[in-house]
Amino acid sequence: MVPNLSDPDLPARILVVEDDAGMRTLILRALQGGGFRARGVACGEEMWAALEVAPVDLIIMDIMLPGKSGIELCRALRSGQGALHENETPPAQVPIIMVSARGEERDRVTGLESGADDYVPKPFGQRELLARVRAVLRRGIATTGAPQERVRRETLRFAGWTLDLRRRELTDPSGATVDISGAEHDLLTSFLDNPQRVIARDRLLELSRTRLGDVSDRSIDVLVSRLRRKLGSDADQLIRTVRGLGYIFVAEVERV
Structure with a gap:
């Protein structure tokens, strides 16, 4: 079981946004059976x-x-809308898993481009759903510093x-904060850990822990x-595409 990111002694809290009552019930039962605290809503307004x-x-x-x-x-959500609770992860950074009956690649791409951290096509099994949930939550723990996997305070x-x-x-x-999702944070960290080095796409997927299956x-x-x-006008000078190979982060990185 993956703990609550703000309190390692409690199970993670999951919100299910699904308008099909039967499907919502099945997902909630699977999550609760997996040890999570889960609640469900039917639409964006209820979300x-x-x-x-509550966060x-x-x-x-x-x-x-x-x-x-x-x-x-x-x-x-990724634009920063939503309530910010004290000492909690901002809504813009909360991991999101998209589910849909449409499993074509263009639908997965659309989901990821919108800011989702993972995409699960319907129908899916309970074990697959729980595995994906745990994988996404582990990424959050790795970056927020839960006790069992403390990150570098750098x-x-x-x-x-x-x-x-x-x-x-x-x-x-300029000193302005730029909101990034969990997946974007993991990817940027992977680049910063391997500056001025060509990294293949499959290796980037492994390093940023965005692949499951x-x-x-x-x-x-x-x-x-x-x-x-997110990096704006600096992007082309920071992340360059190496045709047929992958990507390279060209800037020098300083750790403090």
Whole structure:
């Protein structure tokens, strides 16, 4: 069982956003049977209300929802909307797993581009769902510093930018904070740990812990594209594509 990221003695809190009552019940039962604290809502409006009441460690969200779609809600979360609870992970950084009956690659890409950390096509088995949930939560623990996997209390600096590993906070050269998702943080950390070195796509997937099962190279391309957008005009000077091989982070990295 993966613990609550803010209190290692408690199970992780998961919010399920699914309009199909039967499917929502099945997912909740699977999560609760896996040792998690889970609650469910049927639409985006109920999701925002639930987040106002209490924070969560992970959101599982269907793409096809009444009103605003899961894609739109994911983008809204990543833009920084939602209540911020004291000493809790900001909503923009809460891991999100998308689920959908449509399992084509373009749908997976759309989900990842919207800011999701993982994508699970329906139908899926209980064991697969729990495995993906635990994998995504482990990434959160690795970056927030739960006791059993304490991270380096370091700050990384590159080209005027600063990444605080402990606080998972990215700051641009002007001093402004830039919101990044858990997957984007993992990817950036992988680049900063291997500066000025060509890294193949499959190796990046392993280093950033974004792969569980069979994920195409397109997935890492999407994540790199997302990260480049966050880095703005500096992106082309920081992350370069090496045709046929992968990517290279070209800036020098200082650890403080």
